[in-house]
Every structure is written in C-alpha cells, then in structure tokens.
Amino acid sequence: MKGIKTAIVGCGVISDVYMRSFKENFSIIEPVACADLDESKMNELAQRYQIKPMCYDDILKDESIEMIINLTSPKAHYSLSKQAILSGKHVYSEKMMAVTYEEGKELCELALEHHVRFGAAPDTFLGGGIQTARYAVERGLVGKVLSGVLSLTRDYGVFGENLPHLFGRGGSVLYDMGGYYLTAVCSILGGVSRIASFGMRTEDVHKVTRVGSPLFGKDIPLEEDNVITAILEFQNKALITLHLNSGTIINESYHLELYGDKGILRMGDPNTFCGKVILEKAQNEQVILPFTHGFQRESRGLGAAEMAWSILEGRPHRASMEMALHVMEIMHGITTSADSGKTYRMKTKFKQPKPLPEGFIGEGFWAAKEESALL
Ligand SMILES: NC(=O)c1ccc[n+]([C@@H]2O[C@H](COP(=O)([O-])OP(=O)(O)OC[C@H]3O[C@@H](n4cnc5c(N)ncnc54)[C@H](O)[C@@H]3O)[C@@H](O)[C@H]2O)c1
Numbered sequence: 001m002k003g004i005k006t007a008i009v010g011c012g013v014i015s016d017v018y019m020r021s022f023k024e025n026f027s028i029i030e031p032v033a034c035a036d037l038d039e040s041k042m043n044e045l046a047q048r049y050q051i052k053p054m055c056y057d058d059i060l061k062d063e064s065i066e067m068i069i070n071l072t073s074p075k076a077h078y079s080l081s082k083q084a085i086l087s088g089k090h091v092y093s094e095k096m097m098a099v100t101y102e103e104g105k106e107l108c109e110l111a112l113e114h115h116v117r118f119g120a121a122p123d124t125f126l127g128g129g130i131q132t133a134r135y136a137v138e139r140g141l142v143g144k145v146l147s148g149v150l151s152l153t154r155d156y157g158v159f160g161e162n163l164p165h166l167f168g169r170g171g172s173v174l175y176d177m178g179g180y181y182l183t184a185v186c187s188i189l190g191g192v193s194r195i196a197s198f199g200m201r202t203e204d205v206h207k208v209t210r211v212g213s214p215l216f217g218k219d220i221p222l223e224e225d226n227v228i229t230a231i232l233e234f235q236n237k238a239l240i241t242l243h244l245n246s247g248t249i250i251n252e253s254y255h256l257e258l259y260g261d262k263g264i265l266r267m268g269d270p271n272t273f274c275g276k277v278i279l280e281k282a283q284n285e286q287v288i289l290p291f292t293h294g295f296q297r298e299s300r301g302l303g304a305a306e307m308a309w310s311i312l313e314g315r316p317h318r319a320s321m322e323m324a325l326h327v328m329e330i331m332h333g334i335t336t337s338a339d340s341g342k343t344y345r346m347k348t349k350f351k352q353p354k355p356l357p358e359g360f361i362g363e364g365f366w367a368a369k370e371e372s373a374l375l
Helices: 011-024 040-050 056-061 074-085 101-113 128-138 156-160 178-189 302-315 321-340 370-374
Strands: 002-011 029-035 067-070 091-092 118-120 145-151 192-200 205-207 219-221 228-232 241-243 251-258 264-267 278-280
Touching: 002 011, 002 056, 002 302, 011 029, 011 040, 011 302, 029 040, 029 302, 040 370, 056 074, 067 074, 067 251, 074 091, 074 101, 091 302, 101 118, 101 321, 118 178, 118 251, 118 302, 118 321, 128 251, 128 264, 145 178, 178 241, 178 321, 192 321, 228 321, 302 370
Parallel strands: 002 029, 002 067, 067 091, 091 118, 145 241
Antiparallel strands: 145 251, 192 228, 205 219, 228 241, 251 264, 264 278
C-alpha cells in the first residue's frame, strides 16, 4: 500500500518509538527523511530506518514530502511547525503544540489559512484504555458524570537534573504531563468553561547536586509553578479537580477518576495506551472492564497515522488541533487564574473527536489488523 510520504524533525529519544511504530503498526505513514540540529542523532536514525538525513530547509522544499512529524523539544515546536505549515505541509506535533497558548492559536489559524492538517499529541486518548472508558461513560455505566479527580505526583528535581528542560517554560509538570490527563478527560466529557486555580513554586532555583550529572553544581531557575491545584468546570457542568505536584518524592502516583450518579470509573495512567478501566457500582465490588478497543500496546504515532488516514478519506482527524488548542488554553487559564486570583473563562471550543470503532483487537489470523480501525 502507498503511504503518505513523511519526514521526521527531531531525532531524539521518542523518534525511535515513532519509527518502530510506523514500521510495525501503521502502513499509512511512509517515513522518507529526517532532520535534527544534532547531525549524529539524525544520521543514526536515518541509518537505522533506511531513510534520508536532510537539512530541514530541503525537506520543506521537497514537494514529494506531504507531512512533517515534529518530535523536537517543546520550545522548538512553534517555529518548525510554522515553517512547515507555511510550506504547505501537513503537520503532526508532539506535545505540546507550542509553549504558549498565543503561539498555539497562531499555528491553528495558519493551518486553516493554508488548508493543511495540523494535529497534536498526546494520542494516548486513542488507546484501548481511554477509548474503553469513553465507551463505558457513553453507555451510561456511571450515569451523569458529576465530578472527577486528575492527579499526578513526581519529583522533577530528580528527572530535571538529567532533563533540564523540565525546569523551563513548556517543560513544567503542567505542560509536560498535564496534557495527558486533560486530553483524556476532554475527549470523554468535552470542553471546559471556567477555571479557578492556585499554584506554588517549591524553589525559585534548583541547585544540581547529583554527582555525575553533566549539570553538577549548576543553578537552574524554575520558570513555572511545580505544585498546582485547579478546579475545572466543564461545559456539561461536571466539576473536575486537577492536582499536579512535581516537587514531591520520585515514586509516581496518578489518579484519573470520574464520579457519576450511577457509578465510579477509575482509569489507569493516561501516559500509556493500556491503563486498566475499573468500574464500581453501588454495593458491588469493583470490576475491571474488558477492553472494547485495540491499540493497547505502545502505539505512539497512532494520532499521526489516524490523521494520515483522515487526509486520504477527507474527514476530520481525531487528534485535532482544536482539541489540542483547547487543552493549551486550559493550561493558560490555570496559570492566568493562579497569577491573578480570578476565575478564567475559556474562549475556545472544540468538537469531541469521534470515538474509534469498537473492536479491532489483536492480530490473530482471522482478526482485522488494528490499523483497519482508522479507515
Ligand atoms: N521521551 C519521552 O518519553 C517522550 C514521550 C512522549 C512525548 N515526548 C515528547 O516528544 C518530544 C521530543 O522528546 P524527546 O524525549 O525525544 O526529546 P530529545 O531531547 O531526546 O529529542 C529532541 C530532539 O530535537 C532536536 N531539536 C531541537 N531543536 C531542534 C531544531 N530547531 N531543529 C531540529 N532539531 C531540533 C534535538 O537536537 C533533539 O535531538 C517532546 O515534545 C516531548 O514532550 C517525549
């Protein structure tokens, strides 16, 4: 089958996960080239997957390349995606699409103006876990969703001593991890209308004390809050509490729970495709729901592949720029409310992406290939 000719920009850690996924799971994407400021990383990826190492400008000039997948670090997303959109290429960006809401909004407007598709991670909401949870909510298993809790705790002091962008703008726990939680819940419940939040920075400057870290002895400023609580009022009136703390101990804890008038739904880690979905009904034991949907393994690249199929079929793609921008505005609203002490009113709206079709699980001799769910 002929795929959509695609170039990767950013040949770091996650590029290998995407490339493996395209090779093994998604025939619709045909990677042909890659670019990176770091030539050694670019050449290594190119050699491993038999694609062409190219400078980014040449990729943009190459008319045979239809789509760019932007896997650079968050601060580089905006300018590289903008150049690609202006060159008439479809773009799929890793999270977040930009580091400010204003930049994200500009990218979305440019994509509309230039008649190209723009999609953005996270795509884990298309995985078996969150799709099964949505299926359960839409079939009324928890009744009307009244409230919910989204919570993640980590220690970025430890991670950041090796990945210093986690201390910078666009790298804080809200931007780096909050998107998984917010995208999952927005894909199930729809959009947010109002936000009230508080934020705190546990230190203004982080001193790197890890012996062996290339940054040992350096002082790195924290550019954003690392402890955040927010109340999100959804358009359907559900009140969801978001709690993020990257200043605590390294043992990660996460919660993604929805409380309805007929039941409680607990989901697994939204940074994976296979989080367990647990249903609790009044006066019953909790049960683990069987997955109703495929893509239960590591399937990063699923959002880009679904977008590629949508381009071919002329329908809207699911990891849409509208939903991603709404999530960026929620983050913007959280920081604005925390800074001003006022409630933030959301402006953007999005249409909930259609759920994936039920089934398409497994790769048995008779079973349809998972990718068939994207047609
Ligand atoms: N690492 C993960 O587990 C993971 C998981 C999910 C999503 N992501 C997201 O994927 C993206 C990349 O993450 P990563 O972990 O691969 O980072 P990384 O630092 O390993 O790789 C980023 C690459 O982008 C390149 N780059 C930066 N600016 C560039 C520019 N202007 N032009 C060309 N190349 C440029 C860097 O040289 C580097 O090789 C981020 O948005 C991150 O949030 C990462």
